[in-house]
Amino acid sequence: MTLTVSRTAHRATTALFLVSGLSFGGFVVRSAALKVEHGLDDRAYGLTSVLFGGVAIATMQALGPLLRRVGPEAVARVAVVTLPLAVALLGAVPGTASYVAAIAVVAAANGALDVSMNATAVRAEQRIGRPILSGCHAAWSIGITVATLAGTASLAAGVPTAAHLAVAAAVAVPVALVAGRRLPTADEVERSLPGTGPTTDVPPSGSTGGRPARPVPRPRSGWSPAFARVAVVGVVLMVAEGAALAWGAVLLHEQRDATLAVAAAATTAFTAAQTLGRLVGDRLRAAWGDARLFRRGAVVGACGLALGALAPHPVAAVAGFALLGLGGATLVPIAYAETGRLDPSGRSAARLSVFVYAGVLAGPAAIGLVAAGAGLTAAVALVAPLLAASALVLPRAAADGSPTGSDLPEASRQAR
Missing domain, CATH: 1.20.1250.20 (MFS general substrate transporter like domains)
Incomplete structure (x- = not known):
C-alpha cells in the first residue's frame, strides 16, 4: 500500500x-x-x-x-x-x-x-x-x-x-x-491486513535480534476473556460519559444551586475538552503507547468525575467535568484499537459497538435508579471508581507482550 x-x-x-x-x-x-x-x-x-x-x-x-x-x-x-x-x-x-x-x-x-x-x-x-x-x-x-x-x-x-x-x-x-x-x-x-492470511504470520528473522522467529497465531474474532475485558470496559466508559452528558448539568442545577447557564457549562466543558483531547490523542498514543495512555487517562478522568460530582462550588465542578472529558478522550478509541489487536478483521470491533451502544442507553438510566435511593451526588460519584478500575483491566497489551499503539507496524515507512 x-x-x-x-x-x-x-x-x-x-x-x-x-x-x-x-x-x-x-x-x-x-x-x-x-x-x-x-x-x-x-x-x-x-x-x-x-x-x-x-x-x-x-x-x-x-x-x-x-x-x-x-x-x-x-x-x-x-x-x-x-x-x-x-x-x-x-x-x-x-x-x-x-x-x-x-x-x-x-x-x-x-x-x-x-x-x-x-x-x-x-x-x-x-x-x-x-x-x-x-x-x-x-x-x-x-x-x-x-x-x-x-x-x-x-x-x-x-x-x-x-x-x-x-x-x-x-x-x-x-x-x-x-x-x-x-x-x-x-x-x-x-x-x-496483518494476521488475516490463511496461515500464521512469521516475522523476519532480523526483527527478533537473530533469534529464531516464532509464528504469530492468527487472531480469533470470537468470544474470549480478552474481548470480555474490552466489552466490560466499553460499557463502563459509556456510563461515565453518560454521567457527564445526561446528569452533569442536572446535578449542578439541582444540587449546587447553579444557574441554568452555569449548569449547561458542565456539558459544554466536557464535550469541548473531549474534542481537544481526541485531536491530540493519536500523537499521545504514538508517543506513550496505548496501555500507558489508557491508565493515565482513566485516572485523570476518574479524578475529574469525582471533582465534578463532589465539589461544593459549581465552577470547580465544571472544571471537574472538563477534566473528565480531557482524560477520557482517548479511552474509547483505545478500546476499539484493542479489538484490532485481538482481531484485525474488524469483527470484534463491530461486536464492541453493541456494548458501547448499550452503555450509552443504560448508563443514564442506571444512574437515575441509583439516584432515587442514594441521591444524585452519590450516584454520579460512584461512577468515578468504576472508571479508575478500568485502568487495571484494559489494555493488557503491555503485559502480554503484544503491541500497543506506539508499536503498530509503521506501514508508511515501507511506502517511502
Missing part, C-alpha cells in the same frame, strides 16, 4: 465519523421541535427513545453476518449516505405514525453506520500502521458540535425543521458519497 493510498483511506474513514456526527447532531438539536410538531406527549416521546435504542442495537446484531461476508467498508458506504437522508425524512413525514416509522429508519441507519465505521477505522489503523482512531472520534465530536451550533442558529432564526434537516442532508450527502468511493474494497483490505 502506497503512502498516498494510506492517506486517502485515512481521510475517507475519518469522513465517515464526521458525517455521523453531523447527522446525529442535527437530529438531537431538533428533537424538542420534532416532539411538538408531531404532537407527542412525554410518554410517547420516551417510547420513541426506547424504540431508537432497541432498533439500533438490533441492527448492529443483525449486521454481523453481512459484515463478515462483504466487509464493514461495504456496509459503511451505504449507511453513511442513508443516515443523513433518513434524518431529513424526520422533518418531512406527516403524522405521528409516519414519524415513528422514520425514527426506526434513522435508528437502523445510525446503528449500521456506528458498527461499520468503527470496524472500518480499526481495520484502517491496522493497515496504515499508526494510530488514527482518536482522530476519527474527534471528527465525530466536531461533527456533532457543528450540527448543534447550526441547529441552534436555525431555531433562533425561525427556520422550519424540514428545511433545516434538508439543508443539513444536502451538505452531508456529498461528503458521504466521496468518502464511500475512496474507501478500499474488501479484497484490498483482506490482502493488506
Whole structure:
C-alpha cells in the first residue's frame, strides 16, 4: 500500500465519523421541535427513545453476518449516505405514525453506520500502521458540535425543521458519497491486513535480534476473556460519559444551586475538552503507547468525575467535568484499537459497538435508579471508581507482550 493510498483511506474513514456526527447532531438539536410538531406527549416521546435504542442495537446484531461476508467498508458506504437522508425524512413525514416509522429508519441507519465505521477505522489503523482512531472520534465530536451550533442558529432564526434537516442532508450527502468511493474494497483490505492470511504470520528473522522467529497465531474474532475485558470496559466508559452528558448539568442545577447557564457549562466543558483531547490523542498514543495512555487517562478522568460530582462550588465542578472529558478522550478509541489487536478483521470491533451502544442507553438510566435511593451526588460519584478500575483491566497489551499503539507496524515507512 502506497503512502498516498494510506492517506486517502485515512481521510475517507475519518469522513465517515464526521458525517455521523453531523447527522446525529442535527437530529438531537431538533428533537424538542420534532416532539411538538408531531404532537407527542412525554410518554410517547420516551417510547420513541426506547424504540431508537432497541432498533439500533438490533441492527448492529443483525449486521454481523453481512459484515463478515462483504466487509464493514461495504456496509459503511451505504449507511453513511442513508443516515443523513433518513434524518431529513424526520422533518418531512406527516403524522405521528409516519414519524415513528422514520425514527426506526434513522435508528437502523445510525446503528449500521456506528458498527461499520468503527470496524472500518480499526481495520484502517491496522493497515496504515499508526494510530488514527482518536482522530476519527474527534471528527465525530466536531461533527456533532457543528450540527448543534447550526441547529441552534436555525431555531433562533425561525427556520422550519424540514428545511433545516434538508439543508443539513444536502451538505452531508456529498461528503458521504466521496468518502464511500475512496474507501478500499474488501479484497484490498483482506490482502493488506496483518494476521488475516490463511496461515500464521512469521516475522523476519532480523526483527527478533537473530533469534529464531516464532509464528504469530492468527487472531480469533470470537468470544474470549480478552474481548470480555474490552466489552466490560466499553460499557463502563459509556456510563461515565453518560454521567457527564445526561446528569452533569442536572446535578449542578439541582444540587449546587447553579444557574441554568452555569449548569449547561458542565456539558459544554466536557464535550469541548473531549474534542481537544481526541485531536491530540493519536500523537499521545504514538508517543506513550496505548496501555500507558489508557491508565493515565482513566485516572485523570476518574479524578475529574469525582471533582465534578463532589465539589461544593459549581465552577470547580465544571472544571471537574472538563477534566473528565480531557482524560477520557482517548479511552474509547483505545478500546476499539484493542479489538484490532485481538482481531484485525474488524469483527470484534463491530461486536464492541453493541456494548458501547448499550452503555450509552443504560448508563443514564442506571444512574437515575441509583439516584432515587442514594441521591444524585452519590450516584454520579460512584461512577468515578468504576472508571479508575478500568485502568487495571484494559489494555493488557503491555503485559502480554503484544503491541500497543506506539508499536503498530509503521506501514508508511515501507511506502517511502
